[in-house]
Amino acid sequence: MQDFTLDDLRRVMRASVGVDDSVELESDIADTEFTDLGYDSLALLEIVAKIDKEYGTAIPEDAVQDLTTPGKLAEYVRGRLPGAVAS
Amino acid sequence: MTAVVTGLGVMAPNGTDTEAYWAATLDCKSGIDRIERFDPSSYPVTLAGEVSGFDPADHVPSRLLVETSTMSHLALAAGQMAIEDAGVVPAELPEYEMGVVTANATGGVEFGQRELQNLWSGSPSDVGAYMSIAWFFAATTGQLSIRHKLRGQCGVVVSEQAGGLDAIGQGRRLLRGGHRMVMVGGTESAMSPAGLVAQLPGHLSRRDDPARAYLPFAADACGYVPGEGGAILIVEDARRAAERGAAHRYGEIAGYAATFDPAPGRGRPPTLRVAMERALADAGVAPADVDVVFADAYGVPHLDRAEAEAISAVFGPHRVPVTAPKSMTGRLYAGAGALDVVAALLSIRDGVVPPTANVTEPAPDYDIDLVVERPRPAPVSTALVLARGHGGFNSALVVRAAQD
Incomplete structure (x- = not known):
């Protein structure tokens, strides 16, 4: 079954919006706010669009504002993957 | 200030x-x-x-x-x-x-x-x-x-x-x-x-x-x-x-003016000359004090003529060196005026007027002293930079050596 891990998210972030020079993306970022990692709301929209395209998740825009950390986003994406059991 | x-x-x-x-x-x-x-x-x-x-x-x-x-x-x-x-x-x-x-x-x-x-x-x-x-x-x-x-x-x-x-x-x-x-x-x-x-x-x-x-x-x-x-x-x-002890003072922004041309067909002349005169007045500089003019230099005959005539009207025929280093960059639109101001400030610093490339002489009926082919050493303390924007914009800016 398809999965979406924090590493998958890291890969999408690198490929789509880049990484701030002061940020170590490989560190434990699961509970760090996106804004503290240098990603504003526009960057988050871009990241989500790329996830949607690759994974077919169709994340509604309204949901994005609550997904404030990589951990929350990855978990949300996992719940929307085709074949995922609704939680 | x-x-x-x-x-x-x-x-x-x-x-x-x-x-x-x-x-x-x-x-x-x-x-x-x-x-x-x-x-x-x-x-x-x-x-x-x-x-x-x-x-x-x-x-x-x-x-x-x-x-x-x-x-x-x-x-x-x-x-x-x-x-x-x-x-x-x-x-x-x-x-x-x-x-x-x-x-x-x-x-x-x-x-x-x-x-x-x-x-x-x-x-x-x-x-x-x-x-x-x-x-x-x-x-x-x-x-x-x-x-x-x-x-x-x-x-x-x-x-x-x-x-x-x-x-x-x-x-x-x-x-x-x-x-x-x-x-x-x-x-x-x-x-x-x-x-x-x-x-x-x-x-x-x-x-x-x-x-x-x-x-x-x-x-x-x-x-x-x-x-x-x-x-x-x-x-x-x-x-x-x-x-703060700034290391460089390349020069002063001594004068500036902008004008807008009348609509075509109104029978009134373009206003580049007015922009030049107002920039000089703003700087408190007489035409004879200007050491070089960095031209807008459209490269289009009727627009070159208009600019040459305006320069000649303000300074007198062949009275001031005119140059267009943008002949080596192309027209940079909004980048052009800023780059020409840099060139003007470096002319002041180094005492040299950069050339207009690829032009051996201006058209014979333009009464301007165009600097061509090679740089011209000359003390430069005041420079006038011109720029025209499509649609009728004219701007003129005077830079001069920083005063103590």
Whole structure:
């Protein structure tokens, strides 16, 4: 079954919006706010669009504002993957 | 309040830093060549002044790179140079007393084209989120402001090729209003098929020989070559610059004026001459005090004639050296005035007037002393820079050696 891990998210972030020079993306970022990692709301929209395209998740825009950390986003994406059991 | 230029940053087709640009300019080395950014063979225009050898990733952090277009990459690179040249550390100064004013004429058109192609070949979801900001005229000003934490008054001037001078004039106005430092100038990049096609209704040269395509004031002038790049400058209140011990004082922004031409068919003359006279009056400078004129130099016969006549009317026939180093870069639109001001300031510094490339002599009925083929050593303490924007914009700016 398809999965979406924090590493998958890291890969999408690198490929789509880049990484701030002061940020170590490989560190434990699961509970760090996106804004503290240098990603504003526009960057988050871009990241989500790329996830949607690759994974077919169709994340509604309204949901994005609550997904404030990589951990929350990855978990949300996992719940929307085709074949995922609704939680 | 005296506005003094304390830092320079250049990204030009014939040099990707200030000294490289200046050395190439004095050496008559042109950056005009066949377009390499895309295949121009199916277009009527095949030449441009591209900033080759510029890798944005060398100058712009990856996070910022994806949010911005080439015009902003060039400005971010030039802005960093200007800040370092000035020795300004914005973090040590009151952030609301420093602003940014850039000029822009074409927008981030290559970015916009890419995203529109994504839309038309795919779907709305294929369009990147940064389409919402990257191509705007004001994007460069905003990114410079954010990057350097210059949080005072910021703005963008859109007056086609006159804009580079208008931005510097606006910067001086902000200094008068109490700002201590303003980052000013302009950069441009329209090096994509859509960017080029949008320029075709203008006066682009259709020649394909880089040495014969853009010949301002020549008898066989046939239009201009477009270019990309420009310059970013740091202007400061001279008193504040002295207080912080600024390393450079390239010169003063001594005078500035802008005019707008009457609508065509009204029977009234264009107003470039008025702009020149008002800039000189603003500087308190007589025509005889001016050592060189950096011309707008359209490269279009009737527009060259109008400019030559205006210069001749203000200064007298053959009374002041006139030059157009943009003959080596192409017309940079909003980048042009700022780059010409850099050239004027370096003329003051080095006592030399740069040449107009590829032109051996002006058309015989233009009464101007055009500096051609090689630089002309001459003491320069005051220079007049001219710029005209399509649609009727005229701007004139006087720089002079910094006074003690």
